[in-house]
Amino acid sequence: MRIDRHDAVGVITLDHPQQRNALSRRLVDDLIAALADFGRQRLRVVVLRAAAGSKVWSAGHDVHELPDTGRDPLGWDDPLRYLIREIENFPAPVIAMVEGSVWGGACETVFACDLVVAAPNATFALTPARLGVPYNVSGMLTLLNASNMRIAKEMAFTAKPVAAERAERLGMINHVVAAGELEAFCLALAQDIAANAPLSISVMKEQLRILAGAHPMSPQGFERIQGLRRLVYDSDDYREGIRAFKEKRPPVFRGE
Ligand code: YXS
Secondary structure, eight states: OEEEEETTEEEEEEOOGGGTTOBOHHHHHHHHHHHHHHHHTTOSEEEEEEOTTOSEEEOOBOGGGSOOTTSOTTOTTSHHHHHHHHHHHOSSOEEEEEOSEEETHHHHHHHHSSEEEEOTTOEEEOOHHHHTOOOOHHHHHHHHHHSOHHHHHHHHHHOOOEEHHHHHHTTSSSEEOOHHHHHHHHHHHHHHHHTSOHHHHHHHHHHHHHHHTOOOOOHHHHHHHHHHHHHHHTSHHHHHHHHHHHTTSOOOOOOO
């Protein structure tokens, strides 16, 4: 991972192509440390990107770090959950600059950013159904807030990638920009934001975060969801999804 600074704009570049920028605990710890450092420097915008020309922006949660059955794979302390909260709570806008394919938890990471600017080759795929993973409530809300119920269901149920052009047309991302102009476009957008009042922007970001999360859910409703999720991460299908990934073969799900 690389860290750069352009005046009041910080840039974090994912650069672990061997594992397709999988969001391992180590990579997430480095990301969170970089955000904290940018916060201490009171930077006014952060751009989160992959190395130029990346075919994969990020392959999502590190599958090798998904727990065996019997433990929630996306619990509060999971690295991915930490990363999402750090982005949402960062006191300045975070711009996701996307080239290449985005998978699973990385898709949620991009959608948790405040703005998304993508190259035409970018795609976004939500993959729990491909692995047999029970996504978690706040993750589903991130997806719902980034799209709408129909699109959220299509992405969650098919696990198929959505192309940048369609994502822009659906309002899921802000801009599609030619790969050769993407970096300049994002830095110019960041400088525009950095020239405005940071306190005003910070409080509007926090208001929108609180409003986006203001969905009433009864304690019984939450407990029911957690019980259903446990049935999934305790299932043979959950084990099969992870095993199939590691064995580099298509999974065979039996619904048990
Ligand atoms: O076999 P080696 O050691 O060379 O490593 C391979 C892959 O195992 C590794 N890799 C990953 N390692 C851990 N976690 C991952 N998510 C992951 N993805 C890839 O990177 C090396 C190169 O992979 P390879 O040969 O497949 O590269 P490719 O260029 O042919 O294909 C790139 C991808 C991204 C299309 C392909 O690697 C892929 O489909 N990866 C899995 C994408 C995915 O399903 N991600 C979801 C992860 S689970 C998650 O995010 C949430 C829990 S959930 O599922 O709920 O959304």
